[in-house]
């Protein structure tokens with residue numbers, strides 16, 4: 001079962017997050033039928049949002065990440081809540097572009113140039129919205145840039161989706177390291193050194209390491225103190241009522257036209273693929 005953890009280090013102004021999102025990305029791959037490159041693009045974004053839900057505090061808080069790029073993936077949308085439930089959508093799940101020279105999936109070409117927007121709905125009158133330029137398109141660097149530019153928190157973001165040759169998901173996960181005011185040069189040096197020395201998150205998960213072991217490996221010699229542990233999963237909260245409200249918002253003229261021309265309306269949820277059917281009687285009911 002997928003899970004996430006958060007941790008601190010005794011005496012250091014730092015916070016750590018790590019997530020194993022393998023099952024969630026497998027579910028997402030099945031729902032959207034994503035190609036390997038699309039799985040990596042969507043899976044990395046979902047893994048980042050998953051860990052960001054650990055930064056939320058109240059029961060109703062939500063976080064949305066929106067990537068709008070001029071690459072063929074076009075739009076990516078991921079929504080997560082404080083319970084660790086995520087849903088996601090990618091405009092073009094069927095991306096096939098050649099691998100990069102190092103044999104890796106070319107996510108940055110799939111994304112292209114554009115913007116990353118983070119919307120935090122914290123139950124206040126207005127949500128917090130931060131938009132940054134896409135700096136690399138590899139997703140992790142883009143979240144790193146977002147944390148620095150929009151939240152002024154120096155961070156290291158590592159995200160990985162290991163895709164099998166047949167397109168299935170082998171492993172997915174990530175970690176986020178955030179430095180808080182008052183950090184020392186020694187700490188930065190340690191992080192920079194360990195990031196290059198330690199294998200990638202998906203390799204470590206593949207080796208059977210737990211998230212706790214991975215953080216201890218990154219911060220060997222430090223006193224890591226584990227805080228929260230949370231489950232994370234793909235979950236869509238759609239229901240017929242929501243789509244009914246959507247239809248009503250089209251206005252009565254539009255609904256009359258649907259009845260006249262198509263007699264029924266079939267609406268498919270972008271996040272989970274579930275289909276909702278509104279027959280003539282249902283539509284007429286909406287006009288009352």
Ligand SMILES: [Zn+2]
Pocket residue numbers: 236237238269270271272273274
């Ligand atoms: Zn749905």
